[in-house]
Amino acid sequence: MIKITPRNDMILLGGFILAVLTMPIWLTPIGAGYPDLLQRFAIYGIFAIGFNILFGLTGYLSFGHAAFLGVGSYTAVWSFKLLGMSVIPAVLFAVITSGLFAVLIGYISLRRSGIYFSILTLAFAQMSYNMAYSVLTPITNGETGLQLSQQDPRVIDSLFGVPVTEGIPATNLFGIEMSGYPGFYFCAIMLIISFYISMRIFRSPFGIMLKAVKSNSNRMSYTGLNMRPYTLTAFIISGMFAGLAGSLLAVTDPLAGAERMQWTASGEVVLMTILGGVGTLIGPVIGAGVIKYFENIFSAFNDSALHDIFSFLPDFLENAVVAVTGLFVGDGWHLTLGALFVIIVVFLPGGIIEGITRIYQRVTRKKQINSVTSTEAQPGE
Amino acid sequence: MGILEVRDVNKRFGGLKALDKVELDVEEGSVHAIIGPNGAGKSTFLNCLVGLLIPDSGAVTFNGKSLLGIKPHEINQAGVSRVFQTPEIFADLSLLDNVIIPTFAARDGAFSFNAWKRVDNDNEVHEKAEHMLEEIGLIEKKDIIAGSLSRGDKRRLELAMCLVQNPKLLLLDEPTAGMSRADTNNTIDLLKSIGGRGITKVIIEHDMHVVFSLADKVSVMAQGTVIAEGTPESIKGDPRVQEAYLGGAHL
């Protein structure tokens, strides 16, 4: 395997930055080179990176991370409403609020481990979701979702005399509107920063302690380490990443709804992480990208598009194939997602990264065997 | 005055009296063996020392500080390390990481949020950990995943993880159980060689060969209580001990 050295990490980081920033170029041939989708790649990449810091390193499986995503979105939209359309306070406040939220939920949930922890986080997320629809309607605007309006105070904006435009103003960073490609590049830079932070954590003493939690929590306490603050810190960091992702969702499209907190959304980030590779640095980003890409492709298909694709088949076969594949595309995308979930857990629990590693090892082993046989063959000649 | 003082420790499991007025004094720098037939309460006693079990009554004082009611990691931070009967190691981490973790714990305490510095840039910790692995004879395997080690190597690794912390007191629960004669002798040598560091050791052992090669003092437990105590020589001839061991066939 490739050794972990500061130099190799720098190469990885460099490659990552290059790959992320050039996404609009190399994703165009596969039909993903437009800003909306690219923004989602970056945002869910951040979400998955954060989730992986908790699940990948400590092994604590949270089934309620979407709650932090939702909190981040709501906070950001409120910041747009009250303070102004600049994204900086929005992102900042979202990260802080979700962090505080994570302190509260983490402090309680982390008193238990294993499936109890999963159920506790699930219970908290469901509570938040239910409350967003009922008691908290003044904050969340219930089923309609929280939206911007012309009458919002926007204190800072009015203070600086930002001209009042007709219609709802757009989110901006120092005057650059955060839609389209500028929006993507903002998210991409956040993704790169998140990735770098995650890399620092992975390689740090703190990170190695988190791995120790996952590996053997007994030995950890008999080694003189207090597990609770380690897991809690990891939980808070990962909640803040989720809050950041949530705020970016609001930056690129300034509205927030409770469905973002539903537990299926929590399940999705779990899937992204395991699909890419739990506990690997780059895996979660890849997993998030793959899922969002296929979601986009699959949901766009409908029966007529399928008929076009399979038109080369004889009619009766075409209809049958379209009927079967039709289940998995369009509205049936979730079926594909569920099936993918099962297949990955059954056959490739290490995710895409493990798959690549296996192939890599097989190839290099073959090379080694080849070289051994060739050297053995020589004396005989 | 010993470094470890145990006074009148009692522990019940339901109707069963697992520990009955246990008294023990361990002198600083000595090797103190606890022997006794199966079910005598030796492991229960050890568990009470590291905070895995809390005694119903009694006092355990280490270095003048009570060990009762404080958490396992606090006990370790006070200077007590333990080797388990079945090795407790970080099975999916490398050997080096296995030793690095306790090194950090000894240096930085029970919690430190050191999330920005690279582990491989911390020369102090690295050198200490690698030196420890070298001493214990596992340095060639430092990048191997610990779970793939042989049972004997796992025990040695666990010992290394404890020793790297420079504990004041080392508790060993049958460190040679299930080992071959050669491995046992290696372990004895190892334990002897680290004897010079002033580490006090409490060792639970079945193998009398190990006990007599290492121990300065022996306590015999039976039915949850200490029935005899003395030098290995005096214990050998004690009729009560022989009786506890079914006519002394073991000795």
Add this chain to the structure above:
Amino acid sequence: MDAFVLQILNGLDKGGSYALIALGLTLIFGTLGVVNFAHGALFMLGAFCAVTMKKLLTLSKQIKDESITFFDAFKEEPYLKIWFGETGEAIIDYAVPISILMAIPVMLLIGLALERGLIRFFYKRSHAEQILVTFGMAIVLQEIVKAVYGANPVPMPPPEILQGSADIGVWLGLGNAVIYPWWRLAYLGFAAILIGSVFAFLQFTTFGMVVRAGMADRDTVGLMGINIERRFTIVFALAAVVSGLAGVMYTPIVPPDYQMGMDFLVLSFVVVVVGGMGSLSGAVLAGFLLGILQSFASMNEVKEILPGIDQIVIFLVAVIILLVRPRGLMGRKGVMES
């Protein structure tokens, strides 16, 4: 007083569902050691057995509508009615109870297929992986149902004789303020019988004895040379049938849709945790208790003081239980406490 009785009654039918699903969940967890996130989907599949049965029974033929004479009008007439007349109509009327006959073999087969095809590979894997794979399976099942039956709830009326409400208040001498739908009463009775049968089965059969022994000490039972694997399969199928039947009978209370399983699953897990992981009686007790608690929390008087409490009360209880008494109401000490 009557409001009090009414809330208890209202809580009981929901509680009955929680209890039945939680019973299956804890049975599976106790014997197989598997955390089954697909259990709510089994409840939902049961409900759709009833939908399917109704569809089958009402398969219709277009016939000329004789009541309209001034032009040729057609109407759908179920075959059953054409063939058997009033008897046919009565059969259609009883579609929901009749579905039980179909649901038992169907759920049994689904349970067998799931266990043999998927779950058995996960006995030795971590709880996290079990959660993940069954979660994926739950999505698959519910999406298939959505593809076949659509996303909208399907109304399923109870038999005519059980429509309307019972004047329970009059029976109990509380005046006529306490009325309760007949079907819910029937559902309660059904839940009680089903729970009773499961307990009787576990209590009085050799098979049940082995299952209980397995829940108490899995390793030993395995060492006794008992074919554990086959029993696992049967237990899983049994739990699937129990949830499925609960689903069938629940359809007239809330029209089934493909998502109903997920809602019930989350709550049922909470019920299992509150009752005590691996405790059958705990699951039943906690199911009813939480059902009733939820029903009280949704009273207007309560909601005025604590707005939104009805939405979160169950989760709140779970959080408190997990922190204060991690083994649950009736769980044994040391079982999954950490």
